[in-house]
Amino acid sequence: MEIIIKEIKNGVEGHFVGRLDTVAATKVGSEMTKLGEYADKEILLDFAELEFISSSGLRLLLMLNKQAKAKKGKVIIANASDEVKHVLKLTGFISLFEIR
């Protein structure tokens, strides 16, 4: 699992590559912290190359969204696969984020 981070006009973009499963979720703490530094801006999560997500990954997304809500920022999820979207729908996460 890799999260490639770059600054964009209104905030930051995180490009997720690989599987965000239980093991991977324990290893991306510093990247998630980095994304959280933009909690008062726009945090765009590009899921085009995210192959898998489980509840450990959802937990990270929720923590990031809590930070953004508290600081009046926004988390956007873009290009999620049908399978990842299905998990977001099942858990109701789909309505917590702006989905593109």
Next chain:
Amino acid sequence: MFKLPITNDISEMEQLEKFVDDMAEAFKLEDDFKFQLGLALDEAVANVVMYAYPEQEGMPIHIEADGEQGKKLIIRIIDEGIEFNPLAEAPDVDTDATTEEREIGGLGIFLVKESMDTVQYERENGKNILTMTKNL
């Protein structure tokens, strides 16, 4: 029968991906089906790794899978840890809750139930046995 013996260490769960790949190949699973199977396994095994053996390392967890092509898959996760029924312990999930209302965690077993057709827990001879089935 597919078997994957691991110990109660999160890093051991890296082997799950190949385990699911092997099953997908053997039973010719579609991508969405394979995703759901991987999800149920990741969640259910994580639960055992984290709770079955408090304060103990290198303890056994047996993962078994069997099935009939075109019918159903049966997966069993067996440990010799403390008696723990994840189905009874799992909190109710309010999928309509807002970001602010939501607690961190508690979605794992919910996703296991949503991804599989049946999920059953038994305590037998000092072992926790979680049996999950999915119709093909």
